[in-house]
Amino acid sequence: MSKLKSLLERFRPRSLLTRMLLLTLLAVVMAQGISTTFWYATFRAQEDEGLLNSSSNLAYSAAATVRFFKSLPLEYRHIVLDQLRNMGGTRFFVSLNEQEIPLKALPDTDRKVRVVSVVSNVLRQRLGGDLPIRVEFVAPENLRILNSRMKLTDLPPSWAGYALNLDPINPPVLVTQIEIAPSEWLYLATPLPAPYVSLEDPVLPRQQIFFIVMVSIFLLSFIALLVRWQTRPLRRLAKAAREMPFDDDRPPLAEQGSSEVVAVTRAFNTLRERIQRYLKDREQLFTSISHDLKTPITRLRLRSELLDDDLLRDKFEKDLQELDLLVKSALQSVKEHDVYENMEAVDVHGLIDQVTEPAAKEPGKVTLVGRALRPYRCKPLALRRCIGNLFDNALKYGERVTIRIEDSPEILTLHFEDEGPGLAPEQLSKIFDPYYRASPTAPGDGLGLGIARGIAHAHGGEVEASNRAERGLRLTLFLPRNPH
Template sequence: MPATERPRRRWRFVPHSLLGRMLLLTLLAVLMAQGLSSLIWLSQLRASQMEGLRTSARSLAQSMAASVSYFRSLPLGYRPLVLDQLRSMGGTRFFVSLNDKPLEMRMLPETPRKRAVLNEVEQVLRQRLGRAVDMTIEFVSPDDLRIFNGGLKLDELPPSWAHYALGFEPLAPPILVTQIQIGPGEWLYLASLMPAPYVSLENEGLPVQQLWFIMLTSGFLLLFIGLLVRWQSRPLKRLAAAARDMSVGDQTDPLPEAGGSEVIEVSRAFNNMRDRIGRYVAERGQLFSAISHDLRTPITRLRLRVELLDDESQQASFTRDLDELELLVKGALQCVKDTDIHENIEPVDLNQLIRYIVEPYLPPEGDGRVTLEGRALRPYFGKPLALKRCIGNVLDNALKYGERAHLLIEDDKHALTLHVDDEGPGVPEQRQEEVFEPHVRLAGQQQGYGLGLGIARNIAHAHGGEVSLRNLREGGLRVTLRLPRRHEQA
């Protein structure tokens, strides 16, 4: 693989248009800005939530310590009675029971929020109840929660018993289970939920509302940026079309100077450049006309003096030199004359024009060396005589070197294309551009100035088009004349 092709493949997903690149850069900028601001906002939200979670945990631990102190103060015989009243009446934030040993349950995985709550609760309880008290504090899933010594699950209890303290339906938040030894073989069991909105122990991501906000703001921003870029790039498209379709000597209206100040400056520079080119072409035509007039007289005078020479060998030598000089002058003047035709642009019926050019070769009057397929869908706006000379030169070249010519017309809304195939030897690929140079003939024995294809290409360029060559796989050369459809009228 050539090294020059690798960057193209690497960036093949990057849009090529100005609008696409602006939208892509805007989207990346919006996503980066929104992502950064969302990360800052989310970190501040999590910090405030962590602080609120710690405060709620301390408040909950204070209530636990008060409940433990209350049960410690009760006589042993009254403690079951108080528990029954609490279960029946409700009104407490804990589900409380007395067990003869701490219950074993599967704990929830460790998270930063879980560890922060457990540390706060344990710190408050040991400050209130004493450092030496035996206790276990953990978070348990509702499905793994056990209540009494027998290991009963929460859903096996009467609904009223846990309705006030552990009412988590339809959610299933983690339950904080605290087991504290208040006497020999007597463990006080306290189960509770964290107060809202701190019921979750996981770090929450961006809220759905925040995601919708990012999507809506990004969408509206891309819409407005797209409209702005499309509005500003329209003059650039007109400038590109005018530059692509600009023809030498074409008298058209100046390019409208619209858009931003930079685009206006570029449009003004383009109009000035086109005016300078037009003046240069006009001055060149006048210069060559003057040269033609000035050279014709001395060449004629020299021919008359050559005829007066007595030495026939010198006369023949001078005559050959004058013929060569006249041939060079005629070739140069023909090149300028045929590529700088001052005509007005008008609708041209190319079907009729091509038919007129090839008619001498078509049967029954002609020898059948030319075939024609296809047709133009509508008139083409151009210079009639220049187009006739352009197509005629291409056809003459095909018949001169290929003996037969096959013409194919293709037409659509973008361009009119004429393919001229011959049956000759073709042109080596490395010399295909060389044949468009003046006075270049690959077949030295053929007569002519070697200007036909060069003149044809120049006329095509004057119409914003192109003439290209390609060797056919089955043999022969294909000359393609492509003329863009410009100046079209509705």
């Protein structure tokens, strides 16, 4: 069941265009299916009614022909048959045979059974029920018409040219044999009249199928164009939201498309302006704080130098250094997160080489495994800082660092594996907290991994920590190729 769900989830349409096309196709299929069902039922009823009426008329004509021949003296019947073959005069091919000619009948179908029943009933009503009557349908190539039981195809065309003209549609032939006197069977043969030239159940005409296909193609094409036209501003909006440029020179996103899309674009432009204003205000605030705090710290440091008590002066100096470090750390945290860059396609290996170049001078210090399939679209300086912080952390706690690259069309993954002591399970989630250090004796201020995770989040990615099975810690950076 889980495999089926994952398979369905994999092939589930995600884009608006695909969903609209599938829903439209489903609606067209359902609408055309319902209308075609009603149309086909009406068409079939009309076809059946026309075929039965034509068959009934054939039966009345056959009954008239039989009564005519029964009324003729015996010596004139063959003369009339010769005249009919040479000059026409009836819709039937007529012959007199000494016995019933056995025929290879067509397979029974619903239409054939009903036509044979109608013809038989009319003949019995018109001729009386005491005459032996045989009614059957025969394929033209199996039709036998004389006492010799020769096939129609073996006889000269003039023999049946007036009554059995089968070209080019070659319809089934209705054969009626009636014993009008002892050892005298009247044989009547005629093809089914156009347009009722088939005993099979009617199928949809090719014109109807062509019409359904063309309507579906035109409808889906127009909807595809409409959806792409309407979603083009949404795609621009999604790209702008991913890249989110904060430089003042970039103009607001053009407000185009439907009224709903225009409203969303206007809201995005307003949001971007507010974020820009907020970031500028915050940067100005921290710059002011930095400037304002440096002066009293410097003043306090100078005054502490005037103290005569060495122990007290050392305590003041230590407190001032700690205060100065806290101010610098807070400013560094803000500046590392607020990287105002535009998105660019960068070479991942180039960034890694820049970060690892100093350590890579020592043999075996850095190992790179795998390659990126193509450049990654990101904020270059921010991503370099993210990779640098993860590498520096791995290098700090392990003697050697292995960087493994796993790339796919959906996600780029970088693993930073060290050979250090690793971490306790409860520490794995805390190392990303600001100012948290796994080892109090290790250098640093505990901000690097938090900054790296913040940059990863800004790119739609994530940073995770886990212990290696062998030894050491693994920091994994996930970067989606197409963040939404």
